[in-house]
Amino acid sequence: MPDWLIFLAVILLLGIGWFIGRSQALYFIPDSSPPQSSSRLFKGLNYLINEQPDQAIHYFVSMLEEDSESIDLQIILAKLFRKQGELDRAITIHQRLLARPNLTEATIDRIHIELAQNYYSAGLHDRAEQLLLDLVHSKSSGKATDLLFSIWEDQKEWDQIIEITPTLKFLTESAKARVVGAACELFVRQPDTGFRYLTLAERHRADSVMLNYHFAEAHLADKAYRKAIKRLKKVVALDQSMIPVVLPVARRCFEHGVWGLNYHSLLNEWFQIHPSFSLVKEIFSILMHEEGVDSAKVFLSDYLQTHPSIPGLVQLVDLHLQTGHWEDTSTVKMFRGLCDQIIDHDMKYQCQKCGYQTMKMYWQCPGCRAWESIRPIYGLNAE
Numbered sequence: 011m012p013d014w015l016i017f018l019a020v021i022l023l024l025g026i027g028w029f030i031g032r033s034q035a036l037y038f039i040p041d042s043s044p045p046q047s048s049s050r051l052f053k054g055l056n057y058l059i060n061e062q063p064d065q066a067i068h069y070f071v072s073m074l075e076e077d078s079e080s081i082d083l084q085i086i087l088a089k090l091f092r093k094q095g096e097l098d099r100a101i102t103i104h105q106r107l108l109a110r111p112n113l114t115e116a117t118i119d120r121i122h123i124e125l126a127q128n129y130y131s132a133g134l135h136d137r138a139e140q141l142l143l144d145l146v147h148s149k150s151s152g153k154a155t156d157l158l159f160s161i162w163e164d165q166k167e168w169d170q171i172i173e174i175t176p177t178l179k180f181l182t183e184s185a186k187a188r189v190v191g192a193a194c195e196l197f198v199r200q201p202d203t204g205f206r207y208l209t210l211a212e213r214h215r216a217d218s219v220m221l222n223y224h225f226a227e228a229h230l231a232d233k234a235y236r237k238a239i240k241r242l243k244k245v246v247a248l249d250q251s252m253i254p255v256v257l258p259v260a261r262r263c264f265e266h267g268v269w270g271l272n273y274h275s276l277l278n279e280w281f282q283i284h285p286s287f288s289l290v291k292e293i294f295s296i297l298m299h300e301e302g303v304d305s306a307k308v309f310l311s312d313y314l315q316t317h318p319s320i321p322g323l324v325q326l327v328d329l330h331l332q333t334g335h336w337e338d339t340s341t342v343k344m345f346r347g348l349c350d351q352i353i354d355h356d357m358k359y360q361c362q363k364c365g366y367q368t369m370k371m372y373w374q375c376p377g378c379r380a381w382e383s384i385r386p387i388y389g390l391n392a393e
C-alpha cells in the first residue's frame with residue numbers, strides 16, 4: 011500500500027476515535043445497536059485499505075452530505091482529491107472552507123497550508139510560495155516553513171532557503187536539515203565565497219556530519235590543515251561509519267604536511283575504534299613503505315583473520331603475486347579477476363531510511379530525498 015494511503019488510514023483511525031467519543035458524549039447509544047457513524051467511517055476506511063480511492067471519495071462525499079460542517083472530513087476529502095490528481099476539486103473545497111465565517115486563526119492557517127500544497131501540485135509555484143511566505147511568521151510557521159523549504163529544495167533554489175532563515179524564529183528539525191543541505195550545496199557551487207553559508211548553517215545544526223565534512227574541505231582549500239583535521243575528527247566522533255568517506259580528505263591534508271601530526275597515528279587511532287577496510291588499505295601501504303613487505307603482510311593477514319573480506323583477500327593475493335616466486339600465476343590471476351568483477355558490481359553505499367543503494371556517495375538520497383541518510387555498506391564484499 012502506498013505511504014499516503016497508510017498516512018490517510020492513520021488519520022482516519024484517529025478521526026474515528028474522536029468521532030466515536032463525540033457521538034457517545036452527545037447521544038446515548040444502546041449496547042445492542044452498533045454506532046452507525048463509526049461503522050460508516052470504517053467502511054470508507056476499508057476502501058482506502060483495499061486501495062480503492064475512488065470508492066473512498068464517493069463514500070466520504072456521501073458522508074459530507076449528512077455532516078457538511080465537519081472541516082476535518084472536508085480536509086481529508088481534499089487530500090484524497092489531491093492524491094488522485096483532481097486538484098481543481100481539492101482547491102474548490104479549500105476555498106469554500108475559507109469562505110466560512112468564524113474560523114479560528116489556526117484553522118485558517120491549516121487550510122492555507124493545504125491550499126499551498128494544491129497550488130504546488132498544480133504547478134502554480136508562485137501562488138504556493140506567496141501563501142507560505144505569508145505564514146512563515148505565523149503560529150503555524152513550522153509546517154509552512156517545512157513545505158516552503160521542500161518546494162525551494164525541489165527547485166534547487168538554495169539561496170532562497172539561506173536568505174530567509176535568519177528572519178525565522180522557529181525551525182523544525184527537518185527545516186534545519188534543509189538549511190544545512192542548502193548551505194553545503196551553495197558552498198560546493200562557490201567554494202571561494204561559500205564559507206559564510208557553512209557558518210550560518212552551523213548555528214542551526216553544529217552536529218551535522220555533512221556540515222563538518224564541508225568545513226574540512228573549506229579549511230583544506232585554505233591550507234588550514236589542522237583545522238581541517240579537527241573537523242574530520244569531529245565527523246568520525248559523530249559517526250564512525252563515515253571513516254571511509256573522510257579518509258581521502260585526511261590524506262590530502264597530510265600530503266600537504268601537517269606540522270606536528272602523524273598520519274599513521276591518526277589512522278591507527280581510527281583503526282582502534284572502527285577497523286574499516288579503507289583504513290586497512292591505507293595502513294597497509296604505509297607499512298609497505300616504512301617497514302617493508304613482511305610487516306605489511308603480517309598486518310593484513312591478522313586483519314583478515316578477524317574481518318574476512320573479498321577486497322582484503324584481493325590485496326593479499328596481489329602482495330603474493332608481487333613478492334612470490336610462482337612458476338604459473340595464470341590461475342591466481344583468473345581468480346583475482348573474478349573477485350574484481352564481484353567487487354565492481356556491488357554497491358558501496360546505502361540509504362539508512364529507504365534502502366536506496368548506490369556506487370557513489372550522496373549527501374541527499376536520490377531515492378527518498380533525505381539528507382545525510384547515506385552511509386558506506388559494511389560486509390564481506392564492502393568496507
Ligand SMILES: [Zn+2]
Pocket residue numbers: 361362363364365366375376377378379380383
Ligand atoms: Zn533514501
